[in-house]
Amino acid sequence: MRVDRSAVGGVLLRNYVVFLRTWRSNTVISVVDPVISLLAFGFGFGALVAKVGNIDYVEYVGTGIVAQTVLFTTIFPGMFETFFKRDYQHTYDGLLAAPVDAIDVVTAEALWLAAKASVFGLAPLTVAMVFGLDPAAGMLLIPLIGLVTGFGFACVGIFIAALASSFAAFDYVISMLVTPLFLFAGTFFPLQGLPDWVRLVAHLNPLFHTVELIRHAAFGLQPLTDLGHAVFLAGFGVLAWAVASRRMQKRLVA
Amino acid sequence: MTGPAISLRGVVKTFGERRAVDGLDLDIAPGTCVGLLGPNGAGKSTTMKMLTGQAIADSGTLSVLGLELPRQSKLARARMGVVPQDDNLDEDLTVGQAVEVFAALYRVPRSERPEAVDKALAIATLQDRRRDSVKELSGGMRRRLLIGRALVHSPEVLLLDEPTVGLDPQVRSELWGLISRLRDEGVTILMSTHYIEEAERLADDVAVMALGRVVARGVPSELVAKHVGSEALEVHAPASRLADITARAVAAGLPTRRTGASLSVLRAETFSPIDVGATGPEVGLRRRAAVLEDVFVVLTGDTGEEVA
Numbered sequence: 001m002r003v004d005r006s007a008v009g010g011v012l013l014r015n016y017v018v019f020l021r022t023w024r025s026n027t028v029i030s031v032v033d034p035v036i037s038l039l040a041f042g043f044g045f046g047a048l049v050a051k052v053g054n055i056d057y058v059e060y061v062g063t064g065i066v067a068q069t070v071l072f073t074t075i076f077p078g079m080f081e082t083f084f085k086r087d088y089q090h091t092y093d094g095l096l097a098a099p100v101d102a103i104d105v106v107t108a109e110a111l112w113l114a115a116k117a118s119v120f121g122l123a124p125l126t127v128a129m130v131f132g133l134d135p136a137a138g139m140l141l142i143p144l145i146g147l148v149t150g151f152g153f154a155c156v157g158i159f160i161a162a163l164a165s166s167f168a169a170f171d172y173v174i175s176m177l178v179t180p181l182f183l184f185a186g187t188f189f190p191l192q193g194l195p196d197w198v199r200l201v202a203h204l205n206p207l208f209h210t211v212e213l214i215r216h217a218a219f220g221l222q223p224l225t226d227l228g229h230a231v232f233l234a235g236f237g238v239l240a241w242a243v244a245s246r247r248m249q250k251r252l253v254a
Numbered sequence: 255m256t257g258p259a260i261s262l263r264g265v266v267k268t269f270g271e272r273r274a275v276d277g278l279d280l281d282i283a284p285g286t287c288v289g290l291l292g293p294n295g296a297g298k299s300t301t302m303k304m305l306t307g308q309a310i311a312d313s314g315t316l317s318v319l320g321l322e323l324p325r326q327s328k329l330a331r332a333r334m335g336v337v338p339q340d341d342n343l344d345e346d347l348t349v350g351q352a353v354e355v356f357a358a359l360y361r362v363p364r365s366e367r368p369e370a371v372d373k374a375l376a377i378a379t380l381q382d383r384r385r386d387s388v389k390e391l392s393g394g395m396r397r398r399l400l401i402g403r404a405l406v407h408s409p410e411v412l413l414l415d416e417p418t419v420g421l422d423p424q425v426r427s428e429l430w431g432l433i434s435r436l437r438d439e440g441v442t443i444l445m446s447t448h449y450i451e452e453a454e455r456l457a458d459d460v461a462v463m464a465l466g467r468v469v470a471r472g473v474p475s476e477l478v479a480k481h482v483g484s485e486a487l488e489v490h491a492p493a494s495r496l497a498d499i500t501a502r503a504v505a506a507g508l509p510t511r512r513t514g515a516s517l518s519v520l521r522a523e524t525f526s527p528i529d530v531g532a533t534g535p536e537v538g539l540r541r542r543a544a545v546l547e548d549v550f551v552v553l554t555g556d557t558g559e560e561v562a
Contacts, residue, residue, distance in 0.1 A: 006361055007328075010355075014358075014359065017351050089345075090340045091342055093338055094338065094356075096307070097334075098359040099328045099359070099360065252308065253307065254308070
């Protein structure tokens with residue numbers, strides 16, 4: 001299997017043209033949702049917890065929710081939209097009848113979701129700034145972090161969609177996988193208070209590395225540590241892409 | 255090109271225990287329209303899927319325009335148009351956008367896309383609906399759009415999978431006109447259908463499939479002459495008499511078929527009703543010309559009940 005740039009470009013163009021006609025509903029949900037989370041947690045918990053370390057809680061949560069937004073806006077559409085396009089809209093039948101292979105479809109879908117997520121992630125960041133988060137030059141890296149993380153999680157979503165035979169299967173995935181992913185990543189509370197084994201497992205959570213990177217981008221980079229986080233995320237992306245492409249190929253080509 | 259536009263040799267495809275395609279041989283000459291006829295489950299759709307690389311044969315060889323499948327499938331797909339049985343139009347797009355997107359997917363160079371889209375919309379006679387949403391189109395218009403979209407890159411080969419299934423008769427004949435024009439323009443067409451009339455009207459040549467292989471191949475009129483002769487004797491009579499007549503016809507080596515309450519004994523030009531015991535006051539007789547449907551029923555064993 002090899003990626004074909006023209007094929008990926010064609011699928012991206014399709015998504016872009018569809019997006020031009022549907023962006024309102026698509027964007028509103030992706031932007032409003034994290035902002036509500038930010039306000040609820042920031043002020044709800046913020047009243048109980050003033051600071052985490054030396055960071056104001058609202059800024060702590062604000063940066064955490066950027067990562068959560070990237071997760072939610074990639075893994076969910078990766079699952080639901082992919083499944084819907086495959087089984088209900090028959091979109092992939094049309095694409096595969098053209099000179100486009102399963103690997104091109106997976107690559108394009110994941111890139112597209114990742115690109116959107118990297119932008120959507122800026123919404124809670126902006127709101128956090130309104131509530132006192134200071135702009136920093138390092139924040140320019142945040143869309144890039146979102147892109148890499150988003151690509152990996154979009155691939156995870158697509159992989160799950162390729163395994164699933166009905167929408168009902170997603171309920172299990174959400175409780176068993178997505179919820180722990182976003183709770184045990186240092187988004188809302190630091191991992192320090194958790195039992196050792198939980199912390200150890202949490203270090204395998206890609207979103208933990210995303211959260212760390214985003215916080216460092218906002219509050220001060222730690223080059224060597226951050227290089228480690230970046231390598232982990234890149235590795236996660238490549239692995240998830242390979243697995244999703246293979247699985248989707250099996251699912252789409254009988 | 256000199257060889258066949260589409261060629262399948264000894265193709266086998268199984269899904270679990272089921273042999274969907276079982277030793278299929280099929281050649282389609284360039285510039286011809288071939289109807290792939292067969293009851294549901296005969297292997298027509300699987301054959302179509304293998305030609306677009308969406309199913310991989312277990313054994314046998316397949317080629318399209320001299321390109322070997324599945325190895326060169328992508329190159330082959332770039333020169334093929336596909337009209338799927340399941341409508342897969344993007345509901346959110348306008349009619350023009352739906353075609354434009356496929357122009358890009360089929361790698362029509364950017365500068366040539368506007369012209370290609372105009373041409374495709376003209377084929378589909380949807381120029382006036384260009385800015386309308388796909389959602390607003392009727393069933394017949396959606397089908398026309400699917401056909402126009404499949405032609406946006408001026409393919410040499412067009413695959414039509416049950417192109418008029420589920421459409422009302424008026425829309426169907428409108429689509430037949432469209433497909434017939436494409437055939438006249440020299441596009442090689444492979445069209446799967448279980449509507450006999452569709453194949454009779456459009457195809458230069460028909461391949462009848464049953465149980466995953468081709469059981470008869472040829473020009474419709476020749477197939478009729480070869481397998482069922484020129485005339486059919488339609489017999490209306492009480493069930494017990496029909497059973498008796500059937501037995502006598504079969505014993506005489508005559509093909510028969512039941513349609514509802516009547517029995518058709520084929521090759522009626524070769525015998526008289528008395529030969530098969532079709533006499534008496536309670537027996538109604540009618541002679542009619544033998545048709546492709548008779549061939550289909552005799553060869554596939556399909557009752558033809560759902561055939562229009």
